[in-house]
Amino acid sequence: MMANPYETLGVSQHATQKEIQSAYRKLAKKLHPDLNPGDASAEEKFKAASAAYAILGDEDKRARFDRHEIDETGGEQGKRSYYRDYASGEHSRSRYHNPGGFADFGDRDDIFSSFFSGAGGRGTAPYPGDNTHYRLELELREAANGAKCTVSLPEGGTLELKIPAGARDGQILRLRGKGAPGYNNGPAGDALVEIHVLPDRQFSLEGDDVRIDLPISLREAVLGGKVEVATLSGTVSVKVPPYSSTGRRLRLKGKGFPNKHGGHGDQYVVLKIALPATPDAELTDFMTRWEAGKSHNPRGL
Numbered sequence: 247m248m249a250n251p252y253e254t255l256g257v258s259q260h261a262t263q264k265e266i267q268s269a270y271r272k273l274a275k276k277l278h279p280d281l282n283p284g285d286a287s288a289e290e291k292f293k294a295a296s297a298a299y300a301i302l303g304d305e306d307k308r309a310r311f312d313r314h315e316i317d318e319t320g321g322e323q324g325k326r327s328y329y330r331d332y333a334s335g336e337h338s339r340s341r342y343h344n345p346g347g348f349a350d351f352g353d354r355d356d357i358f359s360s361f362f363s364g365a366g367g368r369g370t371a372p373y374p375g376d377n378t379h380y381r382l383e384l385e386l387r388e389a390a391n392g393a394k395c396t397v398s399l400p401e402g403g404t405l406e407l408k409i410p411a412g413a414r415d416g417q418i419l420r421l422r423g424k425g426a427p428g429y430n431n432g433p434a435g436d437a438l439v440e441i442h443v444l445p446d447r448q449f450s451l452e453g454d455d456v457r458i459d460l461p462i463s464l465r466e467a468v469l470g471g472k473v474e475v476a477t478l479s480g481t482v483s484v485k486v487p488p489y490s491s492t493g494r495r496l497r498l499k500g501k502g503f504p505n506k507h508g509g510h511g512d513q514y515v516v517l518k519i520a521l522p523a524t525p526d527a528e529l530t531d532f533m534t535r536w537e538a539g540k541s542h543n544p545r546g547l
Contacts, residue, residue, distance in 0.1 A: 251298030251318055252313070259312070263305060270299040280373075280429055372432035378425040380439045382407065386446040389413045390478040390503055397439060405437060412504030415443040448476060454501045454511025461520040462486055464529075475515055477501045484515060491544075492519045 250258050255269045272475025273295040275281075282288035301320055302308045310316045380397050388395075391412035394403050405424060413419075418440050449456045460475060469490035474481050477498065484496060494517045502511025522529070533539060 249294070249298075249344070251301045254294050254298035257302075263303075265304045266299070270295060270303065307356035311342045312451045314487065350455070373429040375426035375428040377435040378437050380405070380437060381442055382409075382439050383442045383444055384409065384413065385444055386449055386451065387478055389415075389441065389443045405439070409441070413441050413443070414442060414504070417441045426492055446475060449478065451503060453503075455514060456511065457514045457516060459516050459518050460484075461518050462490070464521060467491070467519045478503065479485065484490060490517050492517060 252261070255266060255273065257269050257278035258265055261269070277288045277290060277292035277295060279285075279289045286503075291467065297319070299317065300307070300317070301311050301316070307316065307320060311318075316322060317369070360413060366494055380399075382397055384393065384395070388409065390411065392413075393409045394405045395409055397407060398404055405421065406417065409419075416440050421437040421439065423434045426433050443451075456478060458476065460473065462473060467490050468474065468487050468488065470486050470490065472483050472485050475484045475498070478501070482498065482501070486496070487494075495519070496515040498513040498515065500510045501513035504510050
């Protein structure tokens with residue numbers, strides 16, 4: 247015995263015709279055989295939904311069903327019919343095999359009606375394939391300078407990618423036609439690759455600017471001097487001013503991350519005074535005898 251058509255479509259007996267149509271559209275989009283090739287269960291559910299909509303989608307038939315004048319198959323009450331009769335008999339062409347397809351859904355430009363239009367109800371119009379989604383992890387330097395990468399596909403095969411300089415975390419690259427194949431010779435979908443920029447052990451990104459902490463010796467802090475500093479594009483020489491305290495920021499203009507305007511942010515070098523790992527007797531002796539050092543209070547207390 248067929249299920250109650252209201253239950254099949256998942257609507258209440260008081261649902262409006264618009265709600266019934268909407269429920270059927272959702273089920274049809276999910277269960278249509280063209281979208282589930284070889285899935286017998288989905289096809290049976292699709293047929294059941296079509297049979298239910300054949301009753302409830304027609305206001306006259308719905309009213310007669312509600313008055314118990316016809317049963318779930320559309321047959322006159324008193325005659326016990328089964329779903330297989332509907333699916334294979336004269337009723338079967340009214341929906342699932344309707345040559346008019348889904349034209350009753352209105353605008354033929356609607357994606358849904360154009361997909362399901364055509365003879366046999368099996369969707370002869372071309373329909374684009376689904377987009378596929380991938381995640382790609384990049385080092386910060388790769389994101390900044392651009393890179394060529396290979397993405398391995400779950401079903402086998404690879405995608406070759408050219409990452410543009412200045413790729414951002416969360417940015418999505420679209421590869422046209424590299425997604426799932428289309429239906430009925432429709433165009434393939436797109437491959438959408440989401441960029442994930444990994445944290446860097448040296449650099450931290452602050453908008454278009456980058457920051458790097460640079461250890462310097464006590465001698466360099468007091469006397470100043472030139473030191474080598476890493477940037478996203480290579481190593482450069484930087485002058486440390488005499489008497490530089492920990493936390494002092496040196497600006498390297500244009501050495502930051504590429505921006506959308508075609509330029510670059512800046513790089514900020516934050517100085518950190520690092521004492522020798524092994525105690526030095528000469529340094530200890532000097533500090534002991536350094537009278538001015540005893541009166542210097544950097545905390546201002």
